[in-house]
Ligand SMILES: Nc1nc2c(ncn2[C@@H]2O[C@H](COP(=O)(O)OP(=O)(O)OP(=O)(O)O)[C@@H](O)[C@H]2O)c(=O)[nH]1
């Protein structure tokens with residue numbers, strides 16, 4: 001009720017009439033009482049609503065980590081757990097990504113068989129097959145403008161047996177690997193394959209240009225040629241025709257999916273051409289990426305699938321606004337669909353699937369061939385540890401009616417959708433309403449922000465730091481013997497360590513809880529079991545046991561020491577050894593993380609809780625973008641060793 005003074009004119013108006021009868025007075029009082037009751041009820045409901053709003057917990061999680069660390073995979077795990085129906089419905093959309101992953105793996109193998117080791121820049125055990133494939137036939141670098149446009153359909157970048165050695169040499173010069181304790185150099189002896197194998201001829205005796213026809217390998221390559229066609233088709237399907245180079249993230253651009261690996265556009269892929277030889281973009285050897293805020297999925301799905309506006313966001317428009325505000329958005333997040341050429345990807349049978357089906361025997365033969373494996377071994381190409389590796393499942397994946405598997409079906413621990421690789425460019429926020437069945441967590445809304453992790457993407461992160469409750473930082477510890485694909489002078493684990501330091505010391509994040517996923521433990525385990533010695537890459541590791549338990553404990557202690565030393569304020573810190581492609585263990589970990597989020601009490605497998613940091617020894621400016629570090633292994637292992 002408004003406060004009224006004695007001479008308030010309202011008093012005059014509201015005063016009961018002087019000649020009011022007792023009956024009128026009773027009616028008036030009753031009306032007044034009713035009005036008051038209604039007013040109080042309204043007040044109460046407003047209060048209750050406000051209370052409920054305040055009670056509704058919104059947890060904002062930021063996923064950080066280098067490229068290929070598993071951020072988007074972790075996000076997909078959250079989606080799988082919290083919005084299982086949408087996750088399941090979306091599976092078919094991932095088929096195109098999986099098809100492309102397969103085609104690219106096959107190409108990596110054929111490249112390895114085709115290129116003489118002496119012309120390959122990829123003799124370092126650091127290098128990943130993907131980066132090998134990319135660098136071997138990489139589109140020209142910007143400082144070679146004369147090479148930049150090769151729109152003549154001349155297939156210099158697709159390397160099913162037709163790439164040119166001079167280009168390779170050129171890139172060898174530009175991408176010399178770092179010094180490497182495990183390297184046996186560039187000597188050809190490392191790559192000379194036993195002559196008895198029919199699929200392989202010594203690179204010493206023939207160059208790719210002079211390969212004689214009619215060998216089993218040539219015949220096989222010829223039969224696999226249609227894969228070139230479907231690669232172009234898939235890229236056309238996934239990439240909007242007007243998409244440009246991925247590293248130009250700062251420029252407002254069309255949302256959707258694109259291609260890029262930090263290189264400029266070169267020859268064309270034929271984005272809208274089925275001949276694979278014309279068009280305006282060079283995708284062949286770059287990694288396909290997805291921009292948030294839209295919808296590459298929507299683009300594929302628009303024919304059939306509709307998604308609710310809330311509860312399962314594809315890059316919320318908030319982040320678009322935020323990106324625009326900061327001038328760093330790659331996506332306007334305005335909900336426009338990318339123009340997607342080709343088919344919708346929703347057919348149970350489509351052309352790429354038909355071609356894969358047609359080539360299945362040859363692909364399986366290629367991958368299972370002992371001689372081929374030997375070549376890969378000798379060239380230290382561990383394709384089975386790479387992102388988007390599906391060659392062990394070719395039989396199943398190439399069936400005409402193939403649908404990406406559902407890990408909810410019995411006996412399935414891994415899931416095709418989780419294994420698929422699609423690089424992220426830009427930043428997007430995904431919202432999940434916890435279902436009512438989630439008990440005490442019901443009513444919680446999760447807002448998970450996924451970012452692109454490659455170096456060129458890191459400047460886009462900072463605008464999302466201000467209202468974050470917790471960060472899940474992914475450090476793929478299996479990368480101790482690999483280099484970054486965007487900068488082959490930098491060890492992957494070194495990059496993760498530096499990034500972790502930067503995140504820990506960042507002042508904007510000083511009060512944000514940290515969850516560390518030491519990820520890809522499954523791959524680490526395989527590497528260690530195959531005999532790769534960690535101590536060769538991490539000198540401070542000394543003569544500790546070369547097994548998963550010892551290595552992960554060691555690295556966990558190093559990462560947590562960095563957290564202790566560099567965190568400006570006390571905060572909560574949780575560390576987990578993870579393999580986020582594994583659904584069962586990851587579900588458990590996500591449950592622990594979720595429980596931890598209310599932030600009051602937490603019981604679970606925490607490593608450190610409520611840790612009070614000691615005074616910082618060193619003072620660092622908050623920064624996130626780390627400049628290229630000298631490719632000296634000792635420099636970073638020292639940096640690990642110094643924090644103890
Ligand atoms: N074997 C194995 N593969 C993993 C694991 N985590 C992620 N992957 C795979 O690694 C690849 C890269 O994972 P992403 O989630 O796309 O990596 P990201 O951090 O989002 O990378 P960017 O988008 O480039 O920043 C995918 O193919 C995943 O399936 C893991 O723990 N084990």
Ligand SMILES: [Mg+2]
Pocket residue numbers: 071072073422423424450451452453
């Ligand atoms: Mg990603």
